[in-house]
Amino acid sequence: MAKVVDARGLSCPEPILLTKEAMNEVGSGSFEVLVDNQTQCFNVIRICKSSGWNAQVTPEGSDFRITVSK
Amino acid sequence: MPLIIVTGAVVGALSVLLVLSGNPANMGVCVACFLRDIAGSLGLHRAGVVQYLRPEIAGFVLGSFGIALAKKEFKVTGGSSPVIRFLLGIFVMIGALVFLGCPLRMVLRLAAGDLNAVVGLLGFTAGIFIGIQFLKRGFSLGRSYEQVKANGYILPALAVLMVIAALVRPSFLFFSSKGPGAAAAPVLLSLAVGLIVGALAQRSRLCMVGGIRDAILVKDYYLISGFASIFVVAFLGNLLFGQFNLGFAGQPIAHTDGLWNFLGMLLAGWGSVLLGGCPLRQLILAGEGNLDSVITVFGLLVGAAIAHNFGLAASPAGVPAAGKVAVLIGLVVMAAVGTLSRPVIVGKPSARSTAVSA
Numbered sequence: 001m002a003k004v005v006d007a008r009g010l011s012c013p014e015p016i017l018l019t020k021e022a023m024n025e026v027g028s029g030s031f032e033v034l035v036d037n038q039t040q041c042f043n044v045i046r047i048c049k050s051s052g053w054n055a056q057v058t059p060e061g062s063d064f065r066i067t068v069s070k
Numbered sequence: 071m072p073l074i075i076v077t078g079a080v081v082g083a084l085s086v087l088l089v090l091s092g093n094p095a096n097m098g099v100c101v102a103c104f105l106r107d108i109a110g111s112l113g114l115h116r117a118g119v120v121q122y123l124r125p126e127i128a129g130f131v132l133g134s135f136g137i138a139l140a141k142k143e144f145k146v147t148g149g150s151s152p153v154i155r156f157l158l159g160i161f162v163m164i165g166a167l168v169f170l171g172c173p174l175r176m177v178l179r180l181a182a183g184d185l186n187a188v189v190g191l192l193g194f195t196a197g198i199f200i201g202i203q204f205l206k207r208g209f210s211l212g213r214s215y216e217q218v219k220a221n222g223y224i225l226p227a228l229a230v231l232m233v234i235a236a237l238v239r240p241s242f243l244f245f246s247s248k249g250p251g252a253a254a255a256p257v258l259l260s261l262a263v264g265l266i267v268g269a270l271a272q273r274s275r276l277c278m279v280g281g282i283r284d285a286i287l288v289k290d291y292y293l294i295s296g297f298a299s300i301f302v303v304a305f306l307g308n309l310l311f312g313q314f315n316l317g318f319a320g321q322p323i324a325h326t327d328g329l330w331n332f333l334g335m336l337l338a339g340w341g342s343v344l345l346g347g348c349p350l351r352q353l354i355l356a357g358e359g360n361l362d363s364v365i366t367v368f369g370l371l372v373g374a375a376i377a378h379n380f381g382l383a384a385s386p387a388g389v390p391a392a393g394k395v396a397v398l399i400g401l402v403v404m405a406a407v408g409t410l411s412r413p414v415i416v417g418k419p420s421a422r423s424t425a426v427s428a
Contacts, residue, residue, distance in 0.1 A: 011214075011346030017288075037143070037145060042275070062145060
């Protein structure tokens with residue numbers, strides 16, 4: 001099963017720190033990040049793009065599941 | 071043009087407009103000063119020269135609230151260390167009032183040629199750098215969760231009452247007749263600026279502390295481009311309208327005590343990193359339903375009351391001894407909060423997500 005980073009309810013910049021950390025850990029392949037608001041969703045996607053990873057968002061209730069892959 | 075640049079440009083331009091329309095010099099917008107004025111108007115402190123219900127603040131909250139509702143981003147959450155956030159809010163305000171301005175006013179002061187703000191910026195950056203070291207070691211205030219929706223309407227409702235009171239000026243509230251508190255743009259203009267800035271800041275996530283933090287921490291320059299845009303446009307506006315005056319001495323509502331300009335902003339920067347956003351950002355988040363930010367705003371208000379009731383706040387004459395002591399206490403509090411608020415094993419930030427939810 002793919003690694004899931006649960007960043008829901010965390011303040012800036014924790015979701016992007018966790019995402020960066022997961023990138024280093026995974027190296028290549030994919031993992032998922034859960035966030036609970038648009039701002040963090042937007043931040044995680046921006047960090048993915050600037051780090052050369054793809055990000056795909058699926059809304060899940062009031063949360064967002066971001067699939068990060070390279 | 072990216073929205074963050076537009077937002078910064080609008081903030082810079084409207085800040086110059088507000089000064090030309092009556093707001094205090096180099097204080098088109100200052101979240102710390104304006105919350106301090108509101109605390110004064112409510113009688114939480116009795117410094118007669120800084121009492122006014124600044125409609126800009128109500129506008130920030132309502133602009134954010136309105137656009138968040140429209141964009142379906144209004145979400146009521148809370149429970150991420152509210153008491154710690156309240157405490158951090160108090161000390162961020164004390165740091166800002168020793169420097170004489172929030173991070174936003176710091177940029178506006180820079181853009182008007184006030185070189186004391188360069189010293190403040192160095193302190194602010196140092197504070198952010200220190201805060202980042204705590205983040206890297208796993209500092210976290212923990213998760214927030216969805217809360218009863220009615221909670222999210224309270225601050226916007228208070229903001230509406232504030233605007234009405236600013237227009238009616240009831241006698242039980244305090245309104246300065248002289249000093250910075252008496253220098254104000256017309257209520258409806260202030261409100262309109264607040265609404266526009268509030269809405270744009272909600273969309274672009276403008277944050278003064280986030281800019282420098284993200285640039286240092288993850289080499290992400292999104293937020294700092296908003297910071298730069300405010301500076302450039304306010305600088306050009308000040309040049310155009312003859313408001314630019316380069317130097318240290320005689321700057322409006324500022325003092326020249328370099329050490330305390332540095333340390334005041336260091337405290338404000340450090341506290342803002344631990345809070346996850348600058349005072350402006352806290353107001354915007356509060357408007358979109360973040361109850362932890364509402365508590366932080368209340369902490370900022372109480373911090374302003376403490377700063378003036380106990381003679382901690384600086385004035386153009388300088389920083390009182392009690393203010394210096396308060397900043398030093400604040401630095402100790404930041405170190406304690408930064409060290410103790412760690413729901414993870416020290417040095418293992420990877421445990422942040424799992425340990426917080428455990």
